[in-house]
Amino acid sequence: MRVDNNDLLLLAMLALAAVSAGAVVYLLIYPYISGDRTDKRIQAATENKGRRVGIKQQVEVANNRRRQVAETLKELEDRQKQREKVTLRLRLQRAGLDISPRSFWLASLACGAIVGLGAWAAAPNLPIIVPILAAFVGVLGLPRWIVARITKRRQYKFTDEFANSIDIIVRGVKSGLPLIECLNIIARESPQPISGEFTELVEQQRVGVPLGEAFEKMMVRVPLPEVRFFAIVIAIQQQAGGNLSEALGNLSGVLRDRKRLQAKVRALSAEAKASAAVLGALPFIVMILVYITTPSYIALLWTTKFGQFLLAAAGCWMTCGVLVMRKMINFKY
Numbered sequence: 001m002r003v004d005n006n007d008l009l010l011l012a013m014l015a016l017a018a019v020s021a022g023a024v025v026y027l028l029i030y031p032y033i034s035g036d037r038t039d040k041r042i043q044a045a046t047e048n049k050g051r052r053v054g055i056k057q058q059v060e061v062a063n064n065r066r067r068q069v070a071e072t073l074k075e076l077e078d079r080q081k082q083r084e085k086v087t088l089r090l091r092l093q094r095a096g097l098d099i100s101p102r103s104f105w106l107a108s109l110a111c112g113a114i115v116g117l118g119a120w121a122a123a124p125n126l127p128i129i130v131p132i133l134a135a136f137v138g139v140l141g142l143p144r145w146i147v148a149r150i151t152k153r154r155q156y157k158f159t160d161e162f163a164n165s166i167d168i169i170v171r172g173v174k175s176g177l178p179l180i181e182c183l184n185i186i187a188r189e190s191p192q193p194i195s196g197e198f199t200e201l202v203e204q205q206r207v208g209v210p211l212g213e214a215f216e217k218m219m220v221r222v223p224l225p226e227v228r229f230f231a232i233v234i235a236i237q238q239q240a241g242g243n244l245s246e247a248l249g250n251l252s253g254v255l256r257d258r259k260r261l262q263a264k265v266r267a268l269s270a271e272a273k274a275s276a277a278v279l280g281a282l283p284f285i286v287m288i289l290v291y292i293t294t295p296s297y298i299a300l301l302w303t304t305k306f307g308q309f310l311l312a313a314a315g316c317w318m319t320c321g322v323l324v325m326r327k328m329i330n331f332k333y
Contacts, residue, residue, distance in 0.1 A: 158194060
């Protein structure tokens with residue numbers, strides 16, 4: 001029997017196709033026979049369940065931390081509201097003046113007497129009410145204005161150096177120093193008023209005052225948003241834990257950004273402030289120049305009743321204008 005080559009080639013192709021089909025069927029059926037598919041399904045389900053449990057735990061930790069932060073902020077705000085009353089002794093502490101309220105009132109009385117006598121000596125023909133009002137301003141107005149100016153200047157110096165002090169704590173904590181030792185370094189090495197405030201804080205800590213309460217007292221003495229941020233970060237770190245150096249590093253960056261923003265606002269509003277100062281001083285300068293050149297011409301304003309009425313009306317309108325300009329050029333940031 002003669003076999004053709006074409007028949008052999010066809011048989012070989014059929015055999016190869018049969019082997020290939022058998023291999024494909026075996027590969028498809030094998031996972032169900034050996035149980036690998038079931039194991040893979042169990043492993044995948046276990047991995048998905050573990051991943052879900054891990055994500056749920058992370059969410060719970062974040063929620064707990066957020067809840068602790070909110071409770072700490074609320075507690076600090078409640079304590080701050082309870083201490084809203086500002087006494088004269090506290091005003092003097094904020095200004096950095098080491099004097100008692102009694103000494104301040106004595107100095108205020110002396111200032112009032114000097115201002116009243118000066119007003120009477122400068123214009124003896126004016127009604128007696130004018131020196132009395134001048135003395136009243138000298139007793140209650142001028143000393144408090146001076147204390148407010150000193151307080152504002154001191155707070156500006158504090159804010160200017162506060163970010164550098166926080167950087168000292170960040171470097172100290174990263175190098176392994178405890179927080180109290182970093183505060184001691186700031187109290188020794190920083191300029192005033194940073195040094196004085198941190199020295200007071202360290203001394204309170206040494207006599208047994210808790211660190212959170214010491215920071216609250218510091219917030220009362222220096223009522224600045226920067227100090228409040230700092231106290232909140234320390235309080236949250238003590239209660240909830242976390243990386244203190246990273247948190248204070250972020251706070252230092254925020255304070256420096258605020259400082260740059262304040263400098264930018266002051267630069268942009270400098271022209272408006274100069275214009276307001278010129279407009280506010282111009283009537284007084286003109287009045288002085290007219291009095292120097294022709295005193296009899298300008299004297300009618302305070303020697304006649306109609307002139308006194310005009311002076312009073314002009315003073316009221318000038319005060320309104322100055323207050324409006326002040327409101328326009330002062331920005332909250």
